[in-house]
Amino acid sequence: MFASRNGSTLACGLFVLAVLVGAVLEQSLPRAVWLLSFWHYYLYWLAVAFGTPSFDVFKRDAVAKKTVSVGALASVYLAAPLDFGSLSVIAAGITLNVRAASVLGVDRTYYGHEVGGLPPQRITAFPYSLVAHPMILGNVAAFGGTLINPTFAQDWWLLACLHVALNIGLLAIELAGPRRLRTVRIGGGLVFASVLLGVTFAVLPITPVGVMLMAVAVAVACAWILYRCYAPETARRAS
Secondary structure (H helix, E strand, C coil): CHHHHHHHHHHHHHHHHHHHHHHHHHCCHHHHHHHHCCHHHHHHHHHHHHCCCCHHHHHHHHHHHHHHHHHHHHHHHCCCCCCHHHHHHHHHHHHHHHHHHHHHCHHHHCCCCCCCCCCCCCCCCCCCCCCCCHHHHHHHHHHHHHHHCHHHHHHHHHHHHHHHHHHHHHHHHHHHCHHHHHHHHHHHHHHHHHHHHHHHHHHHHHCCHHHHHHHHHHHHHHHHHHHHHHCCHHHHHHC
8 A cells, every 4th residue: 555655656756856857967958848748637547547546645646747747838938938918818727727726625626526535516606607617728728828929839839739638638538427437548548648659759859869768668667657556456357
């Protein structure tokens, strides 16, 4: 149980450290941004598809991975010249997201019903009084808003588009529900494998092939450790 509860955090912590050290040594910020940007989506899929070793551990891992992801994107977005139209759309999306999270509370924000065993609850306060999935809408607006900045979009359009697409994927997982669990497991696994492949091809032009292959190998190992921590044997047999 200790390995399940702490292995995921340790594995991803070492992965983040390795990527950052490599970025500093090679002075290659873009590679670090690509490799650190999408892990929280994978974690959400694992938790919904297979359960968690501990809901508290899942929340801790999710917050840490999302913080790293947002920090990676912010590091390159803020390096571009300011675009007030872009910033306005991003701010609106973040505001909607924060408001929705405050209404839900931390537990329900991080799949407390689907993963944490909380009873279903109908939320009618704003913004749920206007839209069914305001957090996804806020995320899409925030990530999509970065593309209004032409300088950022020129170099990082694929990064922002992948964030938008993966948020839509999270919505699909939520709508699928527990009755389509097998579909969620297979579909989510294929999506993350596709993202990892896409990241590989996105990063290859900016780093030596040997270094990139090593980085991808470490990323695959990290993904496997997370899978082992979040997918117990009983869940795999049931599938």
